[in-house]
Amino acid sequence: MIRQFLMAGSVLALLSGPSFAQDAAAPTAEATQAAVDEALKTFTGDSVVATADGHEIKLGDLALAFSGLNPQLSALSPDEVYAGLKDQIVTETLLAAAADKAKLGDEPETKRRLEAVRRATLAETYIAREIDNRLTDEAVKAEYDKEIGAAPVQEEVRASHILVETEEEAKAVVERLAKEDFAEVAKAESTDKGSGAEGGDLGWFTAEVMVPEFSEAAFKLEKGATSAPVKSQFGWHVIRLDDRREVEKPSLEQVGGFIRQRLAQKFAGEIIEELRGAAEVKDAEPQPPAAILRAQELFQK
Structure with missing residues (x-):
């Protein structure tokens, strides 16, 4: 709770600053990394960046706080985030010192x-x-x-179908396909309006994508061949195999x-x-009722 309060008063407050709206002179990632590499020749995690009533604020403390920031914040202006984190840790340090003095x-x-x-x-x-x-x-x-x-290598096929309600309708479709274009019959007769508008084209799919009856019939076909009527839970299909290939x-x-x-x-x-598995873990007896965890006295005394 304290950390949330401090963050609201420091780093999060930076969001209202004008530099976050636009930073036309922001350095490139390469320039920033070069500056970091150069600075690491001089500074370490133990480098003191501020003091608060004699308590040292170290660079490693800021880096640790930075690592826990929301990525959205950590991607913002480095100078502002650095200053905000330093201010946060100064405040935390002063509060902690006051708590020590009060023997909390x-x-x-x-x-x-x-x-x-x-x-x-x-x-x-x-x-x-x-x-x-x-x-x-x-x-x-x-x-x-x-x-x-x-x-094992998996195979996928590209197929088209014409879906109708009855076996008689499916047989009539097969007869028409001997003289008519598959795509045109699909557009006119298929109850699957999605694929029907595309001439029956279902695109590429692997066997497990379709219901078993449909996949079994489709994968048995030779390229360019059309199936006899196939029944599934959706109705009766007439399937044409357009192509097949191995899945990369x-x-x-x-x-x-x-x-x-x-x-x-x-x-x-x-x-x-x-x-x-290597430890000896034993429950003590007796065990209290689980609801006792609601009692704050347990951790306050």
Whole structure:
């Protein structure tokens, strides 16, 4: 809550500044990165950028706060965001010093909150580091090879159809197609108005996209051939196979990000399972009723 209040009074307030509306002289990304690289030769995370009643505000503190900003804010004017974050941390430092002076750190509620932050921070840091150790390029490539590279080649077809309500109507359509153009009959007779307006064209699709009866008939056809009437839950179809081809597999570059996300989730689960499996976890007896968690006295005393 305090951090939200401080942000509202510092960085978020910058949104009303004129520099956010337009910045005609904004440096290019290359120039900005060059300036950062040069500055890193002089400054470190321990570099002091301000003091507040003798308490040091360090550059690493600003960088940590910046890393937690909403991306929309972090993409705005660097000078204004830097000044806003520095102002925020100065305010937090003065408030924390006042709390220390009032010995609020000795109160049970404060101790519990500080311990909760410490516990969560250590847990997040540990699992993130362990995931990074396992999430190598080799692991991503192996997952790609297993799930995509080694998967059988999939086929897709392009087909057109004419949909009618009865088998008799479908048989009459087949007879007409011996003398008339498929697209024209589809426009005139098909109850599927979407594809009918396109001459019956359904575009490219794989077998699982269509209902089984339709796919089975379509994929058995030779290119250019027309089926006998086929019944499905939608009515009776007369299908023409226009073309077929192999589905191109996505490259590692195309799906690498998705694979990394999925592996990260998988590794997180494995890490937690390993820790819990090796630990002795026992519930104490007796257990209180679950509703007792509503009692604020529990963390205030």
